[in-house]
Amino acid sequence: MRQVHAPDQGVPQYGKIHSARQRHAVLHLLCQICAQEPDENPDGVLWLLPTLPGRPPEDDGDGIITTYPPICQPCSRLALRQCPPLRRGYALLRVRDVQVHGIHGAAFTLTASRAVLHEAVEHAYGDPALAKVVAVQQLLRLTDYQAAGDTEPQ
Template identity: 35%
Template sequence: MRFLDEGLSDRDESGVLWTRVESRPGVGEPLFGQLHSMRQRRAMRRLLCQVCGGESHRDDRGVLWLTRDYRGDWTGWPAGMATEDPPVCLPCARMAARLCPSLRQGHVFVRSRTHPLVGVRGVQYRPGGGRLEVVGEVTSTFDDPTVRWTVAHQVVRELLDCVIVGTGDDPL
C-alpha cells in the first residue's frame, strides 16, 4: 500500500506508512487524549514527555509513565502492557493526573526500565473489489505482515521490567 504521491517522509525507517498531518507548532489548544501523530511519534521514539515535549523523568527505577489503572485486567499488570502514551516528566505528570478526563477513572504512575518499540496503531486496509477496504483501527507489530496494509498514526511501546510507583497525584 502507498500514497500516489508518496515522498520520503511518508514512511519511517521500518517502512511503515504514516498518516499525513499538518504541523503548526504553537497553534491551537492542547486536547487531552488526542496527541498529534507526529508529536506522539517523536516523543515515543526519543522518550520525551507527551505533554511538554521535554525530557521525560528517569531514575534508577526507569522512565516515568502515566496510564489508566488496569490492575484488575491481568495478573502482573503493567508488565507486558502495550502503550501508545509517551512517558512524562514530573511536573506534567502531576498536572495530567489532575486534569486529564480519561485518568479520572483511575490512574497509576509506572516506572519501566525496558520499553521496546513493538509496533504501530493505525487504520488497516485490505484489497477488495478492485479497491482498498477499511478493516478498522488496529495495533500491528513490526513483524506482522499486515503492518504493510496499515496507515499508522501512533507508535507502540511495550512496558517491561515495571513497577507501580504511585496512584494519586504524586508519582514519587
C-alpha cells in the same frame, strides 16, 4: 498518517493524538505533554498510563504495550488534574526497559478501485498484516517496570 504540522499554534485537543509528535516523543522518550526530559530516578523513567477502574495496566506476560510516552513530574500532576480518562483509573510506573514494538493504526481492505477502512488494529513489527495498515501511533513495550512508589499525585 498525514496531519498538519503547526508547532505552537492552536489549542490542545484532548484525545486527538498528533501522529508525528507522538512518534517523536516515544522514540526519543520525551515527556508526553511538554516534550522535555521525563522524570527519571534509579528505579526508572516515570510513566503515567490510564487503566480500567481499580485494575493494573494490562500485561500480556511479556510486558505492557502502550502508545503513551513517558512523563515528567509537573506534567503528571497536570494530567491527573485535567485529563478525564485518568479520573477513571491510572497507574504511575517506573520503567527500566522499553522496546519499540509496532504500530496502532487503521486496517484497510483493498478493492479494485479503492481502499475501504476495516478496523483499528495493533500489530508488531514483522507482522505481514502491516501492509494493509496506515500507522497512526507508535507502540512501545514496557518490559521491566514497577509501581512508582516515590511519586504521589498532588
